[in-house]
Amino acid sequence: MNRKLIITAPLTVLIATGLCACGGNGEHEADLSAVKNIVVIYAENRSFDNLYGNYPGANGLQKVTAADARQFDRDGSVLPTLPPIRGGLTGIGVSPAVTEAMTVNLANSPFAIDDSAGFNLPLSVMTRDLYHRFYENQMQIHGGKNDMFAAWANSGAFVMGHYTTNADTLPLYKIAQQYTLADNFFMSAFGGSFLNHQWLVCACTPTYPYADTSVAAGLISAVEPDGVTLTLARSSPSSALEGAPKYANSGNLTPDFFAINTMQPPYQPSYNPPPVGGDPRLADPGMPTTLPPQTQTHIGDLLNDAKVSWAWYGGAWDVALTHRMVINSLTMVPNFQTHHQPFNYFADLAPGTANRAEHLLDGGLNGSEFIRAIDAGALPQVSFYKPQGNLDEHAGYTDVASGDAHIADVIEHLQKSPQWENMVVVVTYDENGGFWDHVAPPKGDRWGPGTRIPALVISPFAKKVFVDHTQYDTTSILRLITRRYSLQPLPGLVSRDAALTANGGEPMGDLTNALQL
Structure with a gap:
């Protein structure tokens, strides 16, 4: 057993309701x-x-005062109102339409998107997207104050939007009521989906060697000496009320050539097409956003070495390989998102390898192949499932309700699976999507953790009717896997804990506090 993750503090209180x-x-x-x-x-x-935010027993919005939630302008002054929602709350062709003009002079506070006396947009309505990028996320967090989300957003007030959910409107809410909801779980890396998917599988940040002499040179971000703040363009509005910020270069790479915002896989399926006249299984390396194959150790390597079976089930993977037009398409289901497939960036899982054939599997349209494996009791010891784009709850190209219902249906199949009695299911979100949260992330290393996100632990072993306040981040999933199968921790887990401790905090938990074993 991996003794590094043994807990030093005892479980102190478990009240009668099951809330920790x-x-x-x-x-x-x-x-x-x-x-x-x-x-x-x-x-x-x-x-x-x-x-x-309104979940009973959780550290939610009921604990937030007006002073806690108020947003500041770029010059450090309190915003008199929230900026208007740039471009409107709903996109073109989405009904009901909420235009930018309808969002002016919103109070400087959180607001319910589904408030019947307000915008009245249910979970089934697709809203606009928001900035969710590496440096911007840190600038919004503002050293843990979480008071500059509106200042450094491209969406104005929308960062402060939330839903008033319950068991009748959100299927996963009802499931959370039966098992464990973690309310102190943070996304492992600042920013967006690309980087957080990498941290899910390797607790590492990808690299682009010699980027400054490559086709990707233009993607290198312009950053201030603090290493956190983007350099503003001279034309950037001084106030959030005047417009979205403009940067000298908010790129996909750091000045020392780490990939932090969306880069494309070097292998198909990739948004970047194959090289002209080259191997059709590859993505064109001559395109600036094609990331070179990565060679860091990932969780699959450790599982292979320990002879533990595992698979990544990518929803609509085979469809994307066969029909490129569904890749990153706002008009075609399944809207397959290539940067949500983290193992497709690693050299040891390149096309033609036995490793790839065994472990990178098609989840099927609407998760059909993943569900088939569930129903047959044929899941490997460790399974990752990524829903296809139109079912993943991402603002800007899908709604919350569709994805939430899909995941709830998958869980129902898992509960009926022959493997259920020995199973632990973790449902979480890759990152915050740019949405504000009132809880300060613990101070860790250069890469994170970032903003707080929901996480559910669903299992016959999960504590029932339980809100788990233990400090977790996405790497806690890797900690659970490495602990269960007695694997050596990935280097990123060790360095994350060292940074947390050096900053006066404590190591991340490994989700076992959510379990009754």
Whole structure:
């Protein structure tokens, strides 16, 4: 067993309702041998407050004062009102339409998107997208104050929007009521989906060697000496009320050539087409956003070495390989998102390898192939499932309701699976999608953790009717896997804990506090 993750603080309080009042790690030495299958379901782009801010017993919006939530302008002054929602709250052709003019002079506070006396947009309506990028996220967090989300957003007031959910409107809410909801779980890396998917599988940040002499030179961000703040363009509006910020270069790479915002896989399916006259299984390396193959150690490598079976089930993977027009398409279902497939960036999983054929599997349209494996009791010991784009809950190209209902249906199949009695399911979101959350992330390393996101632990072993306040981030999933199968921790797990401790905090938990074993 991996002793590094043994908890030093005891579980102190468990009240009669099942709500945990423990702080920090609160974990204990648990025997995980009864766990035979770990399933990870990875949705998209929602902060905790955005979906679960009113959840009973959780650290939600009921604990937020007006002073806690107010947003500041770029010069450090309090905004008199929130900026208008740039371009409107709903996109062209979306009904009901909420235009930018309808969003002026909103109070400087959180607001319910589905408020019947306000915008009255239910979870089934697709809204506009928001900035969710590496440097911008840090600037919005503002050292843990979370008071500059509106200042450094391209969407104005929309960052402060949330839903008033309950078990009748959000299927996963009802499931959370039966099992464990973690309310102190953070996205592992600042920014967006690309980087957080990498941290899900390797706890590492990809690199682009010699980017400054490559076709990607123009993607290198212009950053201030603090290493956190983007350099503003001279034409950038001084106030958030005057317009969205403009930057000298908010690129996809750091000045020292780490890939932090969306880069494309070097292998198909990739948004970048194959090289002209070259191998059709590859993405054109001559395009600036094609990331060179990565060679860091990922969780699949550790599982292979330990002879633990595993698979990544990409929703609509085979369809995307066969029909390029569905890739990153706002008009065609399944709207397959290539940067949501993290293992497709690694050299040891390149096309033609046995490793790829065994472990990168088609999840099927609407998850049909993944569900087929569930129903047959044929899941490997570790499974990752990524829903296709129109079912992943990402603002700007889908709604919340469709994806939430899909994941709830997958969970229902898991509960009926022959493997259920020995299974632990973790459902979480890759990142906040740009939405505000009131809880300050713990101070870690250069890469994160970032904003708080929802996470559910669903299992026969999960504590029932339980809100887990233990400190977690996305890497806690890797910690659970490495602990269960006695694997050495990935380097990023060690460095993350060292940074948390050096900054006066504590190591991340490994989700065992959500389990009764």
